[in-house]
Amino acid sequence: MKKIHALTLASAISAAYASPTIAEEASSITEALKGGDVTLSLRMRYEDVTVANPVAGEKDGTADLLSLKTRLTYVSQDFKGFGLGLEMDDVTHLQDYEPEGAGIGDPEGTEVNQYYLSFKAAKTTAKMGRNRILLDNQRFVGGVGFRQNEQTYDSFTIQSKDVENLTLFGSYITAVKRIFGEQSAAGVHDTQTVLLNAKYAFNDAINLTGYYYDIDNYSKADFSTSTMGIRATGKAGGFGYEAEVATQSESGDNPAEYSAGYFSANLSYAFKPVTISGGYESLGTDEDKGRFITPLATLHKFQGWTDVFLGGGSGNVEGGINDIYFKVAGKAGPVKLAAIYHQFDVNDSDQTGFDSFGSEIGFVVSGKVKGVGLSLKYADFSADEKAENYKDTQKLWLTAAASF
Template identity: 45%
Template structure:
């Protein structure tokens, strides 16, 4: 760990040791009686029409079974199993190296442990060891890729502390990342020696200030090794008007073969007018003279720069994304339209633009989603259209 991060890590550790004990269950039997089991089902049809490759479609079923124990002596346990099954022939590129002449639908079949961890809670401090979900801030840098049928999780030791008023502290040491491609794929697991630190202060009244340091050393794919330090401000002007400002600086780390330095910037405004919800934003993933660019290899990438996923890897010339969205309920259906204008940070390339539409509603316990995205290429990638129909429920 670098000298910059040692004081914050020490602060977290000290706060962990000094936290007051929490109330414990009277017996192990009582803790087991307080356990909870959930079943989550998600059925999805995805169709991809992409210039240059054969179109593809997939009908897949995700089944998730989660067991959460009660707490005894400040300790609890969670086990979560996921299964992804194709309900039709797998004649599409599922991201594992098959059917490479077809468009990618990154939902490979497989059954695996999604989460399994021991949790220790004492006062305002929580320690968690094992395979776990880590979602930081808006998941731009660290997230779970929850849109895909196989979620991204982390084999890690994490510490969370909320014992100080208006202050949240988080630290994790990650030694493996379980990626969306599954255990059966060579790209499914990336070995790490990664440190994640995130601290926030919400006592300013006008918003929340977040500082972070993400020291990523990816032993499997060193090109993703980087050190990132940044600040995020989540401001609030009124109940219906807010804004987000963020800046981060990134350099290569570990044995990354690239030698680079790049910046990240975000300016975003959000507003609610009656039942309308509007968002206007400008995001920059900077470039180092066109040789290498700012990367976010642990992010929930599908949520950013368009739903057609044309920018899962940042081009060497960087990305500038000007986007706007508008949402409004129509009866029981929530509708949102999103538009992205994407261009290079280095040079004058206009990458393209994307228009997206999502509609969601609930019928009894079943959540229904329609989602469509259309990317029109100018100087980057190819024209791509994606359609999703999804039904999900939890028991």
């Protein structure tokens, strides 16, 4: 199977080299390097976390942190189709970090976030090195961009839009640089991962995506999975929808033997400046043999902002998760507002002995003042009294960001 994937990527590369380059380019390597774009971005954030202690009289878990992410990005001009990119990130704690029974996933450190050599021909781009990979809505593969230290991938990637309305993507990943930083034991996962994704846009109302993701994780074998699925999205007359179904089994040296499913559906309606939406998402299990996991996803974006269901980075927990949610979003002048409610139920209560994990409410207010992005975000998870291993959790974020 790995040989077939390699041939598929090789064929795509050959097609890319056979196509003429049409974009404007530098006339020399020196001009390409001197004419590159340099961007400096800063993001300061204060985060406060409270985790309730269910034992009467015992102290709640707390953590708070003021941090600053500084990012310097350089992207060269292209020369004969070739270009390069380099991005450095530094995360600094602006106060002493002294958590007690809670945690915040923004470690200090300076790292190379991206470095890559790219080649462009017509509407095909190939990259080799460390780069950002964001597929679809990041439910299965993303960058966890909300955290101060982004998740990036040591990989070879290729994306082609040479066929009208069709986007083809392929990637071979050798390492995942996770949000915990390279100094952490959990900060780097060595892998042999193949990602294949194809999207065809019939029209505004129908977009279909098919994908196959095979993860062979050498650093954490139980994250090794083989996932295949299909996704449909579209908009018409103010209505929007998303629907997705996938199936997953073990891969590589994963000691489990299982087959589990995923299902998601969302419907929205926009009547400017307000959009209302609701949806259902289910991450299933195969009894106690295994469960559907998403170890490369932007997990903070899903199943509530308190991150109660991270599952050690797997994105699922014992019993599986059924998430019913409703969201209202809108604008008041330059200010964006959104509120969301989640009801979290157990997918297979035979494994847990209870039916509900609890519920969560969240809201966010954001806008810009003189080029500085400002946001206030809050989430409150209330655990069901029968879900003894889950605790009431509140999180607050105050963020200011700017780019130069």
